[in-house]
Amino acid sequence: MSDCNFNNVQEQQIEIGKRYNLPMISFRNAIYQEIKANKLEWNQVSDDEIHPNDYGHFIIAELLIDFINNIINNLDGQGKDKVELGAPLYGDKYISGKILNNKNLQVSYVNDFLEDNEGFQVFKEGWRYI
Known part of the structure; x- marks a missing residue:
């Protein structure tokens, strides 16, 4: 591409x-x-x-x-x-990479981001900037 x-x-x-x-x-x-x-x-x-x-x-x-x-x-x-x-x-x-999201990653602090459970392709359940 x-x-x-x-x-x-x-x-x-x-x-x-x-x-x-x-x-x-x-x-x-x-x-x-x-x-x-x-x-x-x-x-x-x-x-x-x-x-x-x-x-x-x-x-x-x-x-x-x-x-x-x-x-x-x-x-x-x-x-x-x-x-x-x-x-x-x-x-x-x-080589051992994996995609983490807001369902499988423990986050201790988030500033100006909200959980985004839509996303696209393999990037679902992430965060979006407000």
């Missing part, structure tokens, strides 16, 4: 993908030329500077479907051996 100016960390993500032999799909690459050629506008695929909207998610879904269909159509019937991942490419700072 990228922002409305097509800034992202894709180069670092590509290095991680290469390191672990992961398949990669770039939403940025898929829409960049269309926007550059004035065939598509950023606000058609995103309602803010970064996150895809419904149509942006539709494009991502189509990219994934095409990618998976390509794999299915080219299966050779043989499995792959287990791969040893080795040391993390950019450090292990978040």
Whole structure:
């Protein structure tokens, strides 16, 4: 993913993908030329500077479907051996990370924030600034 100016960390993500032999799909690459050629506008695929909207998610879904269909159509019937991942490419700072929220984190003091039990995606039951 990228922002409305097509800034992202894709180069670092590509290095991680290469390191672990992961398949990669770039939403940025898929829409960049269309926007550059004035065939598509950023606000058609995103309602803010970064996150895809419904149509942006539709494009991502189509990219994934095409990618998976390509794999299915080219299966050779043989499995792959287990791969040893080795040391993390950019450090292990978040290797045991987990998302905490206002239901599972003991907070002793909160200033100018209220519990927000709605949130979005995996960030539900957090806090919002008043």
